[in-house]
Amino acid sequence: MKEPPRxxxxxxxxxxxxxxxxxxxxxxxxxxxDPFRSYxxxxxxxxGNLGVLSDTIVKATPILLTSLxxxxxxxxxxxxxxxxxxxxxxxxxxxxIVLTPIxxxxxxxxxxxxxxxxxxxxxxxxxxxxPGFLKARFNVNEIISTLMMNYxxxxxxxxxxxxxxxxxxxxxxxxxxxxxxLPRLLDYAKTIPIFSGLTTHLGLLIGIVAAIVLWIxxxxxxxxxxIRLIGDNPRAAQYAGINITRNTVLxxxxxxxxxxxxxxxxxxxxxxRLQTTPLAAGYGFTGxxxxxxxxxxxxxAILVSILFGxxxxxxxxxxxxxxxxxxxxxxxxxxxxxxxxxxxxVRIVRAGEEA
Numbered sequence: 001m002k003e004p005p006r007x008x009x010x011x012x013x014x015x016x017x018x019x020x021x022x023x024x025x026x027x028x029x030x031x032x033x034d035p036f037r038s039y040x041x042x043x044x045x046x047x048g049n050l051g052v053l054s055d056t057i058v059k060a061t062p063i064l065l066t067s068l069x070x071x072x073x074x075x076x077x078x079x080x081x082x083x084x085x086x087x088x089x090x091x092x093x094x095x096x097i098v099l100t101p102i103x104x105x106x107x108x109x110x111x112x113x114x115x116x117x118x119x120x121x122x123x124x125x126x127x128x129x130x131p132g133f134l135k136a137r138f139n140v141n142e143i144i145s146t147l148m149m150n151y152x153x154x155x156x157x158x159x160x161x162x163x164x165x166x167x168x169x170x171x172x173x174x175x176x177x178x179x180x181x182l183p184r185l186l187d188y189a190k191t192i193p194i195f196s197g198l199t200t201h202l203g204l205l206i207g208i209v210a211a212i213v214l215w216i217x218x219x220x221x222x223x224x225x226x227i228r229l230i231g232d233n234p235r236a237a238q239y240a241g242i243n244i245t246r247n248t249v250l251x252x253x254x255x256x257x258x259x260x261x262x263x264x265x266x267x268x269x270x271x272x273r274l275q276t277t278p279l280a281a282g283y284g285f286t287g288x289x290x291x292x293x294x295x296x297x298x299x300x301a302i303l304v305s306i307l308f309g310x311x312x313x314x315x316x317x318x319x320x321x322x323x324x325x326x327x328x329x330x331x332x333x334x335x336x337x338x339x340x341x342x343x344x345x346v347r348i349v350r351a352g353e354e355a
Contacts, residue, residue, distance in 0.1 A: 060309030066287025082146025084284025090260025124260015132252025
């Protein structure tokens with residue numbers, strides 16, 4: 001198939017989502033539920049009022065940052081399946097600033113927050129460096145190495161949560177001081193009453209800025225051109241003198257840094273402590289679906305992340321509780337299947353005619 005028109009990829013993705021929703025509705029009906037009422041309830045529970053919309057955006061924020069992490073790696077055909085581990089290590093790095101403590105508890109938030117951001121970015125980048133280096137130097141399959149490093153990250157952070165920084169033997173660290181929290185809309189409710197009860201935090205702005213910067217890097221910079229060329233045609237990139245080895249390491253580190261920033265935003269904006277449950281919520285794996293659905297476009301990922309945040313939020317009220325994850329899985333399968341329509345043109349040919 002020749003280069004499709006610009007509207008075609010979006011139409012194919014939309015069609016894949018519609019097919020996925022139909023298949024999900026059929027399964028809901030087999031389980032004894034009403035598909036139309038289920039989908040209507042998902043929409044109401046996620047966008048029904050300003051309060052639930054705020055909660056949806058909170059859920060969407062870590063998804064956005066992990067989807068950006070996957071987008072930049074996938075753009076260069078580096079299949080980073082380790083955004084989950086990089087997300088967790090980013091949370092660990094940010095938490096270590098408070099819990100070690102590297103900075104005293106009474107440090108100004110103007111210092112606390114940037115330092116925690118840098119720590120989260122650094123730990124995520126380090127976790128992306130190892131598989132990137134192995135891929136560049138020894139051609140180790142990055143799918144396997146990044147996937148295995150997820151389990152190492154989980155075990156590493158669990159050790160500190162359960163043994164070193166545990167609060168009273170529970171599966172959580174002590175709570176961070178309030179000057180180590182990302183600002184939330186409800187913090188300004190006294191000045192702006194409409195913000196009362198709204199939990200949206202600064203992580204949303206961080207994610208949007210990251211998406212805009214990443215879009216500029218990919219589509220408006222020389223480095224972005226090199227990344228896209230390597231992804232599209234490695235031989236042509238090598239012939240043009242582009243250093244594939246260096247770019248492999250750098251892109252994996254950037255991917256890890258973005259995921260690590262997502263981990264930092266989650267613990268400083270939402271849970272305010274290191275805790276097992278929210279860190280192992282699968283944001284890194286959801287980011288893979290979002291990146292694919294957004295066709296690796298960072299700006300489109302903002303909207304898609306909100307939609308998936310709505311699906312996660314509605315999971316609290318949908319029974320059985322596995323329905324939202326089931327729908328996510330069906331969407332991913334349909335998206336992968338729809339990629340066939342991006343590569344080939346379907347034609348109906350009569351018997352005896354040449355194709």
